[in-house]
Amino acid sequence: MSPVTGLAGDPRRRAFVNARLVDPATGMDGPGGVLIESGRIVASGPGVTEADTRGADEVIDCAGRLLFPGIVDMRVFTGEPGNEYRETLKSASRAAAAGGVTTMIVMPDTDPVVDEPALVDFLLRRARDTAVVRVAPMAAITRGLKGEHMSEIGLLQEAGAVALTDGRKSVASSRVLRRAMAYARDFDMLVAQHVEDADLACGGVMNEGELSARLGLPGIPRQAEVIMLERDIRLVELTGARYHAAQISCAESLEVVRRAREAGLPVTCGVSINHLTLNENDIGAYRTFFKLSPPLRREEDRAALAAGLAEGLIDVIVSSHDPQSADTKRLPFAEAEAGAIGLETLFSAALSLYHSGEVPLERLIAALSTTPARLLGLEGGSLAPGQPADFAIADPHLSWTVTPERLHSLSKNTCFEDRVFEGRVVHTVVAGRTVFTYD
Amino acid sequence: MTETEKNGRILSERHLLGVAGLSVPEIAALLDLAEDYVGLNRRTDKKLSTLRGRTQINLFFEPSTRTQSSFELAGKRLGADVMNMSVKGSSVSKGETLLDTAMTLNAMHPDLLVIRHQHSGAAELLAQKVSCAVINAGDGRHEHPTQALLDALTIRRRKGRLENLVVAICGDVLHSRVARSNITLLQKMGAHVRLVAPSSLMPPDAARLVPEVFTDMQEGLRDADVVMMLRLQMERMNGAFIPSTREYYRFYGLDEEKLRLAKPDALVMHPGPMNRGVEIASSIADGPQSVIREQVEMGVAVRMAVLDALARNLGTEGDGS
Numbered sequence: 053m054s055p056v057t058g059l060a061g062d063p064r065r066r067a068f069v070n071a072r073l074v075d076p077a078t079g080m081d082g083p084g085g086v087l088i089e090s091g092r093i094v095a096s097g098p099g100v101t102e103a104d105t106r107g108a109d110e111v112i113d114c115a116g117r118l119l120f121p122g123i124v125d126m127r128v129f130t131g132e133p134g135n136e137y138r139e140t141l142k143s144a145s146r147a148a149a150a151g152g153v154t155t156m157i158v159m160p161d162t163d164p165v166v167d168e169p170a171l172v173d174f175l176l177r178r179a180r181d182t183a184v185v186r187v188a189p190m191a192a193i194t195r196g197l198k199g200e201h202m203s204e205i206g207l208l209q210e211a212g213a214v215a216l217t218d219g220r221k222s223v224a225s226s227r228v229l230r231r232a233m234a235y236a237r238d239f240d241m242l243v244a245q246h247v248e249d250a251d252l253a254c255g256g257v258m259n260e261g262e263l264s265a266r267l268g269l270p271g272i273p274r275q276a277e278v279i280m281l282e283r284d285i286r287l288v289e290l291t292g293a294r295y296h297a298a299q300i301s302c303a304e305s306l307e308v309v310r311r312a313r314e315a316g317l318p319v320t321c322g323v324s325i326n327h328l329t330l331n332e333n334d335i336g337a338y339r340t341f342f343k344l345s346p347p348l349r350r351e352e353d354r355a356a357l358a359a360g361l362a363e364g365l366i367d368v369i370v371s372s373h374d375p376q377s378a379d380t381k382r383l384p385f386a387e388a389e390a391g392a393i394g395l396e397t398l399f400s401a402a403l404s405l406y407h408s409g410e411v412p413l414e415r416l417i418a419a420l421s422t423t424p425a426r427l428l429g430l431e432g433g434s435l436a437p438g439q440p441a442d443f444a445i446a447d448p449h450l451s452w453t454v455t456p457e458r459l460h461s462l463s464k465n466t467c468f469e470d471r472v473f474e475g476r477v478v479h480t481v482v483a484g485r486t487v488f489t490y491d
Numbered sequence: 492m493t494e495t496e497k498n499g500r501i502l503s504e505r506h507l508l509g510v511a512g513l514s515v516p517e518i519a520a521l522l523d524l525a526e527d528y529v530g531l532n533r534r535t536d537k538k539l540s541t542l543r544g545r546t547q548i549n550l551f552f553e554p555s556t557r558t559q560s561s562f563e564l565a566g567k568r569l570g571a572d573v574m575n576m577s578v579k580g581s582s583v584s585k586g587e588t589l590l591d592t593a594m595t596l597n598a599m600h601p602d603l604l605v606i607r608h609q610h611s612g613a614a615e616l617l618a619q620k621v622s623c624a625v626i627n628a629g630d631g632r633h634e635h636p637t638q639a640l641l642d643a644l645t646i647r648r649r650k651g652r653l654e655n656l657v658v659a660i661c662g663d664v665l666h667s668r669v670a671r672s673n674i675t676l677l678q679k680m681g682a683h684v685r686l687v688a689p690s691s692l693m694p695p696d697a698a699r700l701v702p703e704v705f706t707d708m709q710e711g712l713r714d715a716d717v718v719m720m721l722r723l724q725m726e727r728m729n730g731a732f733i734p735s736t737r738e739y740y741r742f743y744g745l746d747e748e749k750l751r752l753a754k755p756d757a758l759v760m761h762p763g764p765m766n767r768g769v770e771i772a773s774s775i776a777d778g779p780q781s782v783i784r785e786q787v788e789m790g791v792a793v794r795m796a797v798l799d800a801l802a803r804n805l806g807t808e809g810d811g812s
Contacts, residue, residue: 234690
């Protein structure tokens, strides 16, 4: 387990008592508290109480709220370096803190592309100096995200890259991906792929179906995702690489993943919170904030994804936080960029699946925190003693309204404008330090 | 003349197409004969008349300075008439097929035909069509038998044996005929062969070729008696099979830190030409454990032994000369 670099621990001994602890890593779910010191968890469980704070400098009463390991968001785009006006590591980290995200995994689709050890080093330094949560980069699978030549996988790993991805792009060439996967396997690097056959999806701007026909917009068939996923799984079979489908969006993909699992292949998959809580009908009158990649699918796909998450077939939930500004979004639907911000609303939106009875709380937290930490070989994702003191406290019933101007992101392209959520993160701790409180 | 005393038959086959076709006694006899030629090559008068009257044609479809000159020198020292035919500017580059070229050359009645070709199986094909002895000087990714023989001779002279030595063959195993011939020959002779390469440069099912396969060079070199480095071809660098030369050097280049894991008296070998700073550090290539220059010397002796042995078979067939 490699520590996520960047943040010095808070030396103080602090006790968080009177909480409902939910920690899928240890199977804990019940009343208790957490004692931290020097940025790490010293003790956790029912034994840490108001009556027994074990000499803490400070005691925080959680008033029965949820306390869970901090979210490790495996898919975050920022504009740094290259498009800092959309989002910096600093602004994204503030949004993350407000959403209970304690580690952001940032994507290599920046300008320049993170395909070079020196850039990984740069990102980690910038994060250390400016961000309030932990930051770990994924590096490009191929140089310049061009899909032609594999990047310096071993040197990137040494510099601190935690996995490989071509971000918004898929590696189209089977030959290139085969060699990169074979090589990545030697370094036990996870290969995370955006699963879309770009050729089949070419020109499409939304899910292909009745709605796209009515709106007169070119569609992207679900098969564009399934074809790429099926091919990739064949390459996993060939190379033995650890593979992660970054986001799946349709019911058919779940069946492909299920078969790969049954065959014992090292295949995992993620889903964005948007695809779990929204569907193509949300596009309404060509609302470009709902233009996403992969596109929002049918309601039956959304329901299947939620069921797949509950069942454990889907491993990871991501925000897929993708800041876009007026210049890229205030355009005709077909011309607008895909993507929506989501760091700050991720947990609240996830809670809606708990309130609706679709996904148990423990499954949500496992997919937000425990599993991503494990897949990336990171510390955290658990409240066990010895782990970093990275956690969030949430009031599951607090009602709040999403007001774009009040979100911390520099870009305001949220899918949840004016949405009234039930429940939100009210306190976030990273390396023992409180980085966010809600008031 | 000493050569008249030891002109007994060594090889059962007419051609040397690969080490796969050689038996253990044949390999041992070739190495013994080569050993004699090492002594000869160090004398002032290096010229013999063993192959007097014989014609040797070196037919090189791939450029090679080292192997071609080694074969040329070997033939000349044994007294043969040697002709070099490189493909550039010849009829082959004007569209003539391999077999047309072979038939043309055959009509000139050569006795020994040395061929280097970019495609696996080319030497085999040629051998089916010509009436002289064919020596494979490297065919595609398949075999390079004289390289394996010269490597074995180098090791045997230094270590006194081949049996039970741990030989780590490192680098671009996938594309290497040197690796394939060495795997076969060394295992026949009782050595323990390991392959060390990134998965992208490892042949499929490598574990069926040798008992030990490593993708981590540090592990692969542990307690090795011989470290055999392979050349990385330029076109395979820069993102095709490996990310970059600097990354390759970091993880798979033989430097002092990695060599320290092998036995203290481990031999360092390389078939040449070397990419210094890519697969091997200069300090290692020129260092005390390196036998790379000795390999070149053994090359001439081994090729003399091969030419001699094959010519003996021609003689016993009574070709009327």
